[in-house]
Amino acid sequence: MSKILGKNQVKGPPKPRPKPENAFLVATTIDKFNQDLCTRLAGISAAAYKSEKVIVHDLRALEMGFHNYELISNGNAQAYIIWNDKELIVAWRGTEPTEYEDILADLKFRKVKGMEGMVHRGFKEYVDKVYDGVLKRVVEITKGKWYKIYVTGHSLGGASALICTNRFEEEQFVVKACYTFGAPRPGGWKYANSFKTNVFRVRNNNDLVTKVPPTIIGYKHVGELCYIDRHGILRTGKVKWYVLFRNWIKGQFERFGDGLRDHSIGEYYNNLKKATRIHK
Template sequence: MQPKVIRDAGERPLVLFSDSSGIVADKTFLQRSLLFAELAMIAYNDEAEVTRAAAEIGFPDVTFFNNRGAQAFRFRNRHNSVIACRGTEPNEWTDIRADVDAVSVLAETAGKVHRGFKREVDNLWPMLETSLMNNKQPVYFAGHSLGGAMAKICASRCLLSHISTNPQQLFTYGSPRVGNRSYVKFVTIDHYRFVNNNDVVTRVPPIWLGYQHSGYEIYFNRNGDIKQYGYLMKRRDRWRGFLKELVRWKVDHIGDHSIHRYCENLVKAVLAEKESIAAGGEPYTPCKLTIAPPDAPH
């Protein structure tokens, strides 16, 4: 894969590896995962840079939605449509308020959801729904951090709305818990939830407030490899990851949350898969034996 580098003065360059030409469903699972992670990463940038970056990986049609600080992009080409919600920006008060407002309230669908996340989606959904009402393409939802939580709620509303196309899949990276057990059980979407080792955001809001994760967990271990671990093995791996970074005077609970770290891990996974296929192996298939509920303690 040849990297595409998008540079903007004073900002970290965007290094992109995806190619969205063709139908997304025809790509391997890991290729799709990387594509949506890169779109979630792109979504943190200003509209002009997002448009440039999206065009580089095959999305010439970009629409920006912004209402009261809640933001998302629609990426579209001949074959696919993707809604990527922007995650938390530390200098945006509305994002911080959304993150900390963890009171659960009735969802638009069923059960209860995080009030701060719901408020962000309430601000955006009328615009998103209008833009998707006449959509004829497969539509996917993606997001990182707060954006992952918003993407989950948006995909749920899309599923139960008058929009003609149901969400194909939902990919979230470093997403917090969004709703309670009733919400998780009622909203059935093909959801893949990526967790990078000690990413602290994936452990909030706490279970004792009634929140649960949803979707199929894809876990990156301390070395950035996808592993299917049980509860005890995961705790052991997280301790090793913590100690590995501690000797470098770093706390990986924050560093592991970076969307760049998720993208780097997925680039490595896609390259390894490519080598495996060339040697006669099979593409990676996620294990769906353990869907989120009941949520194991972290």
């Protein structure tokens, strides 16, 4: 029986991967962009940085009706599984500036083979540490039930959410949507184009992390860009290049460290709560 507001920490080498025989029972309706859901997933991505003792308070504050959670952890790699009777969220922890291993993972630009195409080596190694534990619990929780599954994360957690989503597709789990916040490019062009799930990559103004690894060495973003500009307008659909460039230029003159401040998950959450949306 699942523990209410409990924990289950996975340590050591991963166990053999379970086969998700119940995958056909997962809800199959594909989501369109939802600003309210996006905002709450940003809040959950922020909560994923917290300890198990603290995250319970963040989940209550978000008022999403989630009363169950488990932390899957191995070394510096962590992901929370959060669920109720109808929905399940896999929230990957992002980059902690104080964590040396996280910084090393971010700097490994070399690509290795993924499910389809080439993927960032450091991001893949991070996900590898806990993926089997995540999959095992998702299989157990959703078995014989209809569930809407969402995957999310900020920074390194955003890249991890993408890799996890791609692997769930291979396992025949249907993910309703993947929302990432300040995520770097996860892999090559073939890899980025292989996704079947609706992916919404949210970028806050001049967030520097969204610009790496560079496209010149073969990296590509995944999904639809959802851009929060310097005026707090959330632009979805086709975001023009000159809108991004204009906001970048103005950011250089208005405040020092614009790109670093824009990467904060707190900035994402607060800006999404009050953003006016424009869709083109």
